Amino acid sequence: MDSGKKVEIVERYVSAYNARDIDTILSLYREDATMEDPYGTPPVSGKEALAALYQEGFDMGVVLALDGRPRCAGNAVAFPLLGTTEQGKLFIIDLFEFDADGRIERMRAYWGPESVEGEMEL
Amino acid sequence: MDSGKKVEIVERYVSAYNARDIDTILSLYREDATMEDPYGTPPVSGKEALAALYQEGFDMGVVLALDGRPRCAGNAVAFPLLGTTEQGKLFIIDLFEFDADGRIERMRAYWGPESVEGEMEL
Secondary structure, eight states: OOHHHHHHHHHHHHHHHHTTOHHHHHHTEEEEEEEESSBTBOOEESHHHHHHHHHHHHHTTOEEEEOSOOEEETTEEEEEEEEEOSSEEEEEEEEEEEOTTSOEEEEEEEOOGGGEEESOOO | OOHHHHHHHHHHHHHHHHTTOHHHHHHTEEEEEEEESSBTBOOEESHHHHHHHHHHHHHTTOEEEEOSOOEEETTEEEEEEEEEOSSEEEEEEEEEEEOTTSOEEEEEEEOOGGGEEESOOO
């Protein structure tokens, strides 16, 4: 998969997130994709479960922005993100792995309690 | 594994890399660790093979610097790096997964041709 295509998906993902456009977000995923957010918690699968997880961030008022250049390799793209709310900041690295059709089949978000600045409650 | 410990290992790794201190770098890894640099290429395993891969970067004169905050999650840490040579820059995200003893058991580096600025030949 072309790197330009991957970066385009990352950019669509971030704008769709900020527009609370869950349909666009889900359209980037395979039906049976898994999401580990944060990595280390049990993987969530299925569009309803993914939608519920995104809704939690929307309810907190999280706004995402790229916090560095996306890095493409193999079937994957890794990219630093900054999540901001009125209460604080969260520093994240997301990792998408794509299937042969260019859909995200595995999403992992790397962040932990020490990735928070301010009073954000996660 | 404690996040502070992971970040300390990342910092030791970057300084050891820049000091060309291969013994310290290898001491952070398990004996049977695998390294995918870049991710998508066949994993390399064994201290000799890892040393050879690091030597390639040393021979190119690569100097590493953190390019953002390390993000800890589960048994892992993901961190953005900037590799610089006289010829150019390389934007990388490294991902370390640790075993129960705090040694790196799987290392993946995310970067591709479009992660290069300048004339660096990889």
